[in-house]
Amino acid sequence: MAAPANTAKEAALLRPITGVRPGLILGSLVTGALAGLLFFSWGYQIKNDIGVAGINRPVFWGFYITNFVFWIGISHAGTLISAILRVTSAEWRRPVTRCAEAITVFALTIGGLFPLIHLGRPWLFWFMIPFPNSRGLWPNFRSPLVWDMMAIGTYLTGSVLYLLLPLLPDMAILRDRAMAETPASLKARLFSFMALGWRGTTQQWHSLEAGIKVMAVIIIPVAVSVHTIVSWDFSMTLAPMWHSTIFGPYFVVGAIYSGIGVLMVAMYLLRRGLGLQEYLNDKVFNNLGLLFVAFTVIWTYFTAAEHITVWYGHEPSEMAVFWERVSGDYALVFWGMILVNTVIPLAVLSFRWGRKPFATAVVGFGVLIGMWIERFLIVVGTLRLPRMEFTVGTYSPSWVELGILVGSFGMFAMLYFLFVQFAPIVSLWEVREGDHIAGSAAASPEPVTEEAVR
Amino acid sequence: MTRWGMVIDTDRCTGCGACVVACAAENNIQTVGEEEAHNGRAMHWLRIERHYEGTFPDVKVRFTPVLCQHCAAAPCEPVCPVYATYRTPEGLNAMVYSRCIGTRYCANNCPYTVRVFNWHDGEWPEPLERQLNPDVSVRPAGVMEKCTFCVQRIQDAQDLAKDDDREIGDGDVQTACAQSCPARAIVFGDLGNPASEVVRLARSERSSQLLEDLGTHPSVFYLRGGE
Numbered sequence: 001m002a003a004p005a006n007t008a009k010e011a012a013l014l015r016p017i018t019g020v021r022p023g024l025i026l027g028s029l030v031t032g033a034l035a036g037l038l039f040f041s042w043g044y045q046i047k048n049d050i051g052v053a054g055i056n057r058p059v060f061w062g063f064y065i066t067n068f069v070f071w072i073g074i075s076h077a078g079t080l081i082s083a084i085l086r087v088t089s090a091e092w093r094r095p096v097t098r099c100a101e102a103i104t105v106f107a108l109t110i111g112g113l114f115p116l117i118h119l120g121r122p123w124l125f126w127f128m129i130p131f132p133n134s135r136g137l138w139p140n141f142r143s144p145l146v147w148d149m150m151a152i153g154t155y156l157t158g159s160v161l162y163l164l165l166p167l168l169p170d171m172a173i174l175r176d177r178a179m180a181e182t183p184a185s186l187k188a189r190l191f192s193f194m195a196l197g198w199r200g201t202t203q204q205w206h207s208l209e210a211g212i213k214v215m216a217v218i219i220i221p222v223a224v225s226v227h228t229i230v231s232w233d234f235s236m237t238l239a240p241m242w243h244s245t246i247f248g249p250y251f252v253v254g255a256i257y258s259g260i261g262v263l264m265v266a267m268y269l270l271r272r273g274l275g276l277q278e279y280l281n282d283k284v285f286n287n288l289g290l291l292f293v294a295f296t297v298i299w300t301y302f303t304a305a306e307h308i309t310v311w312y313g314h315e316p317s318e319m320a321v322f323w324e325r326v327s328g329d330y331a332l333v334f335w336g337m338i339l340v341n342t343v344i345p346l347a348v349l350s351f352r353w354g355r356k357p358f359a360t361a362v363v364g365f366g367v368l369i370g371m372w373i374e375r376f377l378i379v380v381g382t383l384r385l386p387r388m389e390f391t392v393g394t395y396s397p398s399w400v401e402l403g404i405l406v407g408s409f410g411m412f413a414m415l416y417f418l419f420v421q422f423a424p425i426v427s428l429w430e431v432r433e434g435d436h437i438a439g440s441a442a443a444s445p446e447p448v449t450e451e452a453v454r
Numbered sequence: 455m456t457r458w459g460m461v462i463d464t465d466r467c468t469g470c471g472a473c474v475v476a477c478a479a480e481n482n483i484q485t486v487g488e489e490e491a492h493n494g495r496a497m498h499w500l501r502i503e504r505h506y507e508g509t510f511p512d513v514k515v516r517f518t519p520v521l522c523q524h525c526a527a528a529p530c531e532p533v534c535p536v537y538a539t540y541r542t543p544e545g546l547n548a549m550v551y552s553r554c555i556g557t558r559y560c561a562n563n564c565p566y567t568v569r570v571f572n573w574h575d576g577e578w579p580e581p582l583e584r585q586l587n588p589d590v591s592v593r594p595a596g597v598m599e600k601c602t603f604c605v606q607r608i609q610d611a612q613d614l615a616k617d618d619d620r621e622i623g624d625g626d627v628q629t630a631c632a633q634s635c636p637a638r639a640i641v642f643g644d645l646g647n648p649a650s651e652v653v654r655l656a657r658s659e660r661s662s663q664l665l666e667d668l669g670t671h672p673s674v675f676y677l678r679g680g681e
Contacts, residue, residue, distance in 0.1 A: 049595035050556065051573030056494030058567050060558035120556015120571065120596025127536040127555050137537065137553075145535040145557055237563040238529050238668060383562060387665060388520065390503040391567040393494045 012275045013424045017174065021421070023273070028417040034410020041403035042117055050120045052400045059383045059395040063405055064118035065233075069375040070258070071111030071408065072152065072230055073251070074368075077259030078104030079159045080223040081291075083216040092287050094434040095279035098427045099270060100263050101163040106415040107262075108156050110408050115148070117404060144232045151222075151229045158222050162215045164194075168208060169429040172198035227255040239382050240317040241310060250302040257295040257341075258371035260288065264364030266416070268357050270425055279426045282356060289355030292363070296345040303338075303374075320385045330381055333373055341370035456622075457545035458603050459645035459673040460629070461655040462519055466639035467502075469517035474500050476634035477521075480604060482590045484576025497570040499601040500631055516678070519631070519640070522547060522568045522601035523664060523672030530560035530569065538598070545645070545673060546603055556596040565665050569600045603642070604629040624650040645673060 016024055045052050055062040078100035085093035116122045128139050128149055139146045172195040178188035198204060231251035234242040244250075267288075271280040307326070310318050325334040345363050348354035354363075380395050397405075419425070477483065477500045486495050500521040507514045524547045530539055531547065538554035541547055561569035575595045578586065586592065589606040593599050608627050615622040624643050632640040643652035652675075655661070660679040663672045 049574045051490075051495070051595065054493075055558075056573075057496075057561070057570060059494070060561045060571065115557075118557070120554070120558065120598075121594075122555075124555040127553065139535050140532070140537045142532040143535040143559070144533065145559060149535075233559075237533065238565050239562060386567045387565045388503075388567050390501070390505075390520070 009278050010424075010428060013279070013426055013428065014174075014177075016274060016421050017424065018177070024417055024421055028414055028421075031410045031414035031417055034407055035414045036407070036410075037403050038407025038411055041400045041407060045117070045400050046122060050118075052398060054396050054398040054401055056393060056395065058386045058391050058393045059380055061118070061379050061383060062395055063376075063397045063401040064114050066372065066376045066379050067405055067408060068111055068114035068118070069230055069251075069379070070372050071107050071114065071412075072227065073255035073258045073371060073375070074262050075104045075107035075111055075155070075159070075259070076223055076227060076252075076255035077107070077263045078102065079155075079162055079219050080104075080256060081259060081263065083162075083219045083223070086212065086216040087220070090287075091434060091437070092284055094430045095276075095281075095284060095426045096263070096267070096288065097430070098163075098166070098423075099266055099425050100259075101159070101166075102416065102419050102425070103259070103262060103266060104159045105156070105163050106412050106419075108152065108159060109415070110411055112152050112156065113408075115145070144229065144236050147229045148233060151226045155219075155222050155226045158215065158219050162212075162219055165208065165211050165215060166427055166430065167423060168195060168198045169200065170424050170427060171195035172200065173428055174424075224252050227252045234378060234382075240315075240385065240387065241306075241321040241382050242378070244306065246302060246306050246309075250306060253295065253298050253302055254371055254374060257292075257299045258368060260292045260295060261364035261367035261371065264288065264292065264360045265368070268361030268364075270420070271357060274420065274425070276426060279431065280357070285357045285360050286352070286355045289349050289360050292360065292367075293345060293349035296342060296349065296367075300342045300346075303342075317385070317387045320389075321382050324385060325377055325381055330377060334377060337370045337373040337377070339370075340366035341374070455646045456543075456644050457646040457673065458524070458608065458627075459545070459643065459652050459656070459675070460521075460603070460632070461641045461652050461661070461675045461677060463639045463641075463655070463660075463677040464516055464518055465660070465678055466637040467517040467519060467635075468637050468639075469502050469504065469515070470636065471502060472634045472636060473519055473631035473640065474498055474502060476630040477601070479585065480587055480590070480607075480630035481602070482576075482586050482592050483599075484572070484578075486573075490573070495571075495573050497572075497599075499568070499570065499599070501568075518676065520566060520568060520664070521631070521674065522603075523566055523670065523674045524601075524603060526671035526673065527669060529563045529565065529668075529670060533559045533563050535559070544608075546605060546608075547600075548605065549599055549602065551591060551593050551597050551599065554597045556598065558598065560598060565668055565670065569598055572597045572599065 015021065053062065053064070082093065082097040082100045085097065116125050119125060128146055130139050130146075171191050175188065175191035175195045178185060178191050182188060228248040228251065231247035235244050235247035237243060264285075267280050267285070270276055307322065310322050324330055344366055348359055348363050353359070384393055384395060386392070478485070478498065481499060483497050483499060486497055490496070500519055503518040503520055505516045505518060507516055524545065526545065528541065528547050531541060535557060536553050536555055538550050539547065539560050540550070556571070558571055561567075561571060572593050572595050576592060587606070589610070604627075607629065611627045612622055615626065624647060627642060629640070629642045632642045641651050641655060643650040645652055645656065647653065655677060656675040658677055660677040661675045662678070663675055
């Protein structure tokens with residue numbers, strides 16, 4: 001496994017970690033200030049009650065739950081996509097997996113905050129945790145919110161492991177470099193802690209490979225269950241256009257779709273910002289673009305299926321929500337969503353020229369907006385129009401909700417800026433391994449296995 | 455087996471609103487002010503819906519007081535993660551305020567939209583705090599609440615009956631809304647007692663329930679049909 005270090009190629013990757021890049025530090029500070037906005041707004045809300053948000057009766061859930069579903073959806077970028085690519089041994093995955101897995105952990109951290117932010121009394125959130133307590137009470141296991149908490153907890157634990165496992169050899173590489181240069185520095189000590197004593201023995205490699213394989217297989221059903229359960233927060237209720245059997249798979253598909261969207265944007269920015277053209281090359285964008293357009297089609301199919309069945313059934317309380325979207329108050333938003341989620345992706349990604357880095361990043365950004373709108377329409381669109389027509393309501397967010405939304409993006413970007421300065425955003429050893437396989441395949445007189453070519 | 459229930463005769467209701475006021479006074483419901491009410495945050499446990507029937511000029515208004523229906527199969531109960539809302543053995547859909555963490559999930563799953571939320575702490579400027587009912591807890595911000603069928607009055611009547619060593623009788627419990635209704639449109643009683651007034655009225659031909667087809671089995675019956 002001792003592949004030669006491609007120093008020229010790897011230099012671009014290691015520069016942010018070993019050296020000081022003012023751009024990255026400035027980026028961390030600016031996005032950190034935005035993250036501060038999230039905590040300031042939340043603190044203001046805790047001090048002045050949940051009433052400072054724009055939610056009301058009947059729209060009891062608003063931006064917070066929209067953001068919750070959105071960020072949990074984004075988290076499907078990493079682990080799920082990377083696990084699928086690993087399990088199918090797609091060779092081109094090598095430069096993609098790390099930056100995707102990091103997205104998962106950060107998006108999940110932020111997504112997991114929102115159920116707490118939205119609580120009326122967030123300091124009592126531990127009432128939901130099942131543990132023997134002085135109150136003699138267990139949480140209500142029939143409630144989808146309890147399932148939510150367990151699913152997200154499992155997913156976060158799994159995703160962190162899944163990010164850290166393949167990080168071990170890279171941390172060892174960084175440790176060895178830092179030890180050679182400045183053995184007493186904080187960085188050297190941090191890297192040697194994170195490397196967990198990795199020595200690169202054959203047995204360690206075998207254990208690592210087995211561990212990654214097992215995690216990749218386990219994390220797929222976990223990820224699917226997470227977004228299914230998030231969708232069940234809605235579909236387990238009686239509310240019009242929430243009570244739908246299609247929501248489980250629909251949400252999983254939507255989650256992966258938005259996940260690829262954010263991955264496209266992140267990869268483009270990494271490529272431009274850090275000069276990683278050699279790793280995140282046109283082939284990677286082309287292949288992910290194909291996956292992207294496949295999910296455009298699947299998402300569009302589910303959206304059509306959801307609406308056509310409601311329209312055909314023509315149940316009055318559901319039709320009220322249906323018309324609100326198709327030709328009512330939210331028509332502009334709804335058709336805007338169709339534009340950025342279906343029309344533009346199909347028009348651009350179907351062609352080879354459209355699966356270039358910049359084009360896919362633009363489409364990915366559009367899909368992010370579209371998927372946020374989808375969740376907003378589901379949450380607020382239904383709640384505005386309850387079955388009792390007398391209580392029809394309306395909703396507009398307050399500055400607190402907007403601040404928390406903007407702050408959540410800031411926090412995500414900040415975590416990413418920090419991560420890039422701490423770990424190679426492209427897996428060093430996995431790319432080396434890939435180069436090694438490709439190199440030996442080219443040199444080998446024996447017939448090349450199909451797997452190696454892919 | 456006691457199962458508390460209510461019959462509301464919409465043919466009698468004049469929409470005067472006395473029940474809404476009596477309910478607020480009895481149950482320490484906070485008044486949120488004009489601006490918050492405009493933002494959809496009025497906290498009445500009982501609202502009077504106005505429905506217009508017929509076409510101009512032959513129009514008639516029908517008033518429907520809507521409160522928690524105390525469903526036997528209440529959609530709000532299973533979704534609460536912390537058991538803050540649950541069904542009592544006497545058929546009440548009860549709220550435990552101190553247990554509520556404010557997910558508002560119950561309110562979203564209530565097809566009748568009768569649950570109200572404390573977006574802020576209530577304020578009772580001098581001397582209004584003196585009229586707070588000592589038998590009813592004041593709810594803090596971040597907590598869900600709704601009609602309790604005046605559970606404190608039920609408790610009181612049961613205590614009195616026990617003191618006198620007798621069974622609780624029909625008419626021993628009056629909710630604030632029933633007591634204050636000048637048209638006697640609201641009747642409260644035990645649906646489990648075949649001799650009670652509520653059972654007699656609920657069996658009327660004019661009787662129906664709200665959103666019956668959802669299968670929530672409400673404890674509130676509405677009478678309509680006459681002029």
